[in-house]
Amino acid sequence: MRSFCVICVTKFVQVISCNLPFNSVNLNSNVGYLDTFDVDASTNTLNISGWHATDQSVGKDHHFIILYDATKNRELGRYEVNSTIRNDVAKVYNIYNAGKSGFNLRVNLSPALIGDNIQVISRYSNATNGEGNYADYWFAPKTFNANKSHLDKVEVSNNQVHVSGWQVADASVKQQNHFVILYDATTHREITRQKVNKVSRPDVQRAYPNIANADQSRFDVTFNFNKATYAGHQLQVISRYSNANNGEEIKTDAWFALTTVPGNNQGFLDSFVVKNGQVTVSGWQAADTSVNQSKHFVILYDATTHREIARQQVTNINRPDVQKTYPTIYNSAKSGFKATFKLDNSLVGHNIQVISRYSDANNGEGNHTDFWFKAIKLPQRLA
Structure with missing residues (x-):
């Protein structure tokens, strides 16, 4: 606040006015x-x-x-x-x-x-x-770099994988090639990819009205797929926008949750015969994972003391009856086994289990798929 004083003098009257206030004005707002x-x-x-x-x-x-x-x-x-x-x-x-x-x-x-x-x-x-x-x-x-997505469906059959969902990304304005990729998270390698066309998703646009191309964010893809080859593996679906026709160079990805490929694993113990201090077992195990676990072992296990007694690597036997029952399991036609083990007298009265195992290791360890058969109690005499 400022003030000033004005003194006016005339011939007849002297007027003095002091301290008249005024507001300063800012003209730079x-x-x-x-x-x-x-x-x-x-x-x-x-x-x-x-x-x-x-x-x-x-x-x-x-x-x-x-x-x-x-x-x-x-x-x-x-x-x-x-x-x-x-x-x-x-x-x-x-x-x-x-x-x-x-x-x-x-x-x-x-x-x-x-x-x-x-x-x-x-x-x-x-x-x-x-x-x-x-x-x-x-x-x-x-x-402007928003990136939202959701995987609606993953369906694995014997020879196909069907996936659907959506990805909405501002980057799709300049990365206009949309790909869906099937990735093996177990072996860390890509299985296949497909370029997809834009499909309307009005529900996504309503949820994300301020992200570019939200109304054209849907994908629905079916891949050719050998289920047995990837049985037990973890699959990952990737939605990708890219500036390149092959899906590489500059890209924006959405990685979805892992999906385990189901593998069928069936087995049956046909016989368990104790004679002359030995046990001879026969049966079959059909497992999709045997496509990658090609070494077949039969293991004798002491369920009483919880320890392995012995194991043998076996050659698979033709089982057309199993194939008729389980035609979609990878090795059902050749899933049979037979093995003979020596028995020690210390095992008399113990509960014994037979385990059929497919493994990718020469010693039967590594990655493996087991089928445990019901325990059988050994008789008092092994002769």
Whole structure:
């Protein structure tokens, strides 16, 4: 607050007036706010709205909105707009143009807007091209890199894998090739991939209205697949947007939860014959995992003392009867076994179990698939 004193002298009257107050005026106010700076998935446009009030707009009749890439330090485009009425701003700010400081703009999404820090600049200028004498307000930068997804279904059959779901990603604006990849997480290698067409998902658009291409985010793919080859393995589905026709180079992935490939494992003990201090066992085990676990062992196990007695590697025997019953199991046609073990007198009265095992190791360890048959009590005489 300032004051001054005025002394007026005339021939007849002397008037003295002192300490008359007045308010200082700031003509440099410059404020702004972004109400909206979002992708509209329904139109694949970028919607920008807000206001910019500044006393420096006096004499600057051209209002521009500029899109600026703060990552690459370059202007992406400028658009002259008509300032709109903002009575709410005028109520708060005693600034020259506060009552008409609003702006609204919708621009088409372009690859240049995705991934980098994008800033909106509001500018009042005295030039028709937005240069000359101008006053700017720089809003906080924003990065458009949202990536959401969901796997709706994984169905594994004997010769196919069917998957469906969706992935919505801002990056799809510039990575326009959509792939679905089937990945073996057990062996850490890709099995196959397919390029997919855009399919409508209005429910996803409703859930994520501000992510690019949300309305075209669905995938539904069927892969040719040998179930027996991957029995017991963990599969992973990957949805990918890429800028390359082969799905490589610059890409945005969504890795979904692991799915274990079910493997059928069936067995039966046909005979358990004790004679002359020996036991001869025969039966069969059919297992899909035997495609990768090709070494077949028969193990004799003492269920009373919980220890292994002995094991033998066996040659599989033809079992057409098993194949008729289990035609879809990989090795059902040749799943039979027969083995003979010596018995020690210390085992008399013990409960003995036979285990049939397929393994990928020469000693029967490593990765393996077992079938444990019911325990059988040894007789008092082994002769």
